[in-house]
Amino acid sequence: MAKPIWIKHAAQLATLASDIKGARSKEAMSELGLIEDGSLWIEDGKIKAAGTTAEVEKRYKDRLSEAGVVDASGRLVTPGLVDPHTHVVYGGSRAREFEMRLEGASYMDIMNAGGGIHATARMTREAPEAELIEQTARRLDSFLAHGVTAVEGKSGYGMNIETEVKQLRVMKQLQQRHPIDLVPTFMGAHAVPPEFKGREDEFVDHLIADMLPVIAKEGLAEFNDVFCEKGVFTPEQSERILQAGKTYGLIPKIHADEIEPYGGAELAAKVGAISAEHLLKVSDEGIEAMAKAGTIACLLPATALYLREEAAKGRKMIDAGVPVAISTDCNPGSSPTTSMPLVMNLACISMRMTPAEALTAATYNAACAINREMQIGSLEAGKQADIVLWNVRSYQELQYLFGVNHVHSVWKKGKEVVN
Numbered sequence: 001m002a003k004p005i006w007i008k009h010a011a012q013l014a015t016l017a018s019d020i021k022g023a024r025s026k027e028a029m030s031e032l033g034l035i036e037d038g039s040l041w042i043e044d045g046k047i048k049a050a051g052t053t054a055e056v057e058k059r060y061k062d063r064l065s066e067a068g069v070v071d072a073s074g075r076l077v078t079p080g081l082v083d084p085h086t087h088v089v090y091g092g093s094r095a096r097e098f099e100m101r102l103e104g105a106s107y108m109d110i111m112n113a114g115g116g117i118h119a120t121a122r123m124t125r126e127a128p129e130a131e132l133i134e135q136t137a138r139r140l141d142s143f144l145a146h147g148v149t150a151v152e153g154k155s156g157y158g159m160n161i162e163t164e165v166k167q168l169r170v171m172k173q174l175q176q177r178h179p180i181d182l183v184p185t186f187m188g189a190h191a192v193p194p195e196f197k198g199r200e201d202e203f204v205d206h207l208i209a210d211m212l213p214v215i216a217k218e219g220l221a222e223f224n225d226v227f228c229e230k231g232v233f234t235p236e237q238s239e240r241i242l243q244a245g246k247t248y249g250l251i252p253k254i255h256a257d258e259i260e261p262y263g264g265a266e267l268a269a270k271v272g273a274i275s276a277e278h279l280l281k282v283s284d285e286g287i288e289a290m291a292k293a294g295t296i297a298c299l300l301p302a303t304a305l306y307l308r309e310e311a312a313k314g315r316k317m318i319d320a321g322v323p324v325a326i327s328t329d330c331n332p333g334s335s336p337t338t339s340m341p342l343v344m345n346l347a348c349i350s351m352r353m354t355p356a357e358a359l360t361a362a363t364y365n366a367a368c369a370i371n372r373e374m375q376i377g378s379l380e381a382g383k384q385a386d387i388v389l390w391n392v393r394s395y396q397e398l399q400y401l402f403g404v405n406h407v408h409s410v411w412k413k414g415k416e417v418v419n
């Protein structure tokens with residue numbers, strides 16, 4: 001058996017521990033369970049105890065000599081960050097579109113002209129599975145280097161059975177060989193593929209009749225996501241897809257109200273989606289419906305910045321009682337980043353979230369948005385030992401010194417994976 005690990009003397013240990021069950025809203029988003037001179041005892045990949053150094057030392061006094069000691073003096077220690085919304089498996093690059101957008105083209109113009117999601121779909125359809133595995137592994141390495149220990153990943157660059165299954169199998173294989181926990185989402189309804197142009201309802205029928213059963217039979221996904229947006233899928237089409245997914249046990253998620261207010265948040269509340277994502281243009285009724293239903297708002301401030309749009313109203317949503325999570329949205333078009341620390345910084349700067357709320361949104365609430373809060377997202381006895389040591393002294397400093405990777409080291413299931 002591997003020897004225990006004793007992390008001690010953290011300047012600040014943000015455990016995120018709380019008695020509240022489920023996603024946190026309002027004041028609960030500011031309770032970080034802070035411990036000064038903090039300490040963790042880790043065994044068999046799990047956290048056995050969290051407390052002050054003196055408390056943990058006393059509890060394990062007979063076994064201290066067995067342990068590998070990690071001195072965290074002068075450092076903030078937090079749970080591994082969780083990214084609950086990515087499109088991390090894709091082929092190719094869209095650097096030229098970045099240039100086109102800066103020259104004035106809009107995201108939807110490019111997509112409607114066959115670029116955008118369609119361009120990545122062509123490149124992903126063509127890419128051999130082994131190549132996708134390699135490219136995605138490099139991106140996961142980068143996530144890990146930025147303190148991220150769990151990542152949700154969506155299919156959706158195939159929009160045909162073959163490529164959707166290929167993307168999800170890539171994730172399954174990476175689950176075996178990469179330290180990051182990868183949580184799969186089926187997103188066949190990311191765009192209407194060119195073969196079905198003008199026959200949107202037929203594509204929806206095809207997705208429900210032919211794609212969902214294959215995904216479910218092979219156990220390739222836990223969630224089912226739809227791009228509910230004007231010119232993509234209507235709320236009615238989205239609802240059909242999400243309800244059909246539920247019959248196979250797939251939990252609904254929605255890309256909602258990103259470009260125009262379109263009833264996506266309201267639909268998320270109605271179908272019992274675990275989360276609604278983007279929400280740049282969410283209506284007041286949508287916010288109210290989410291607060292009532294307990295739908296998590298997954299906000300993506302790096303995407304808003306990258307598309308040069310105003311960020312989502314994170315402050316307003318939190319004040320209205322909506323539990324908020326944040327994410328990179330890592331994808332080749334609207335947010336090619338793997339930096340959750342940058343996303344936390346932007347949550348503060350462009351959505352007026354407090355440093356404490358941003359940390360909760362990137363750890364515990366993010367874990368809730370992928371149904372993993374019993375395993376990850378906080379540092380409590382029994383949870384996975386996914387831990388980050390930072391080269392800053394406090395959680396405020398982590399958000400204040402922005403745009404810089406402050407990771408000192410990362411531990412995944414009790415093993416040091418970045419140093």
Ligand code: NIG
Pocket residue numbers: 087116117120227255258303329331332333334335
């Ligand atoms: O979440 N909005 C839709 N889908 C992705 C972007 C995908 C792409 O541009 O490739 C998003 O931003």
Ligand code: FE
Pocket residue numbers: 085086087255329331
């Ligand atoms: Fe997305």
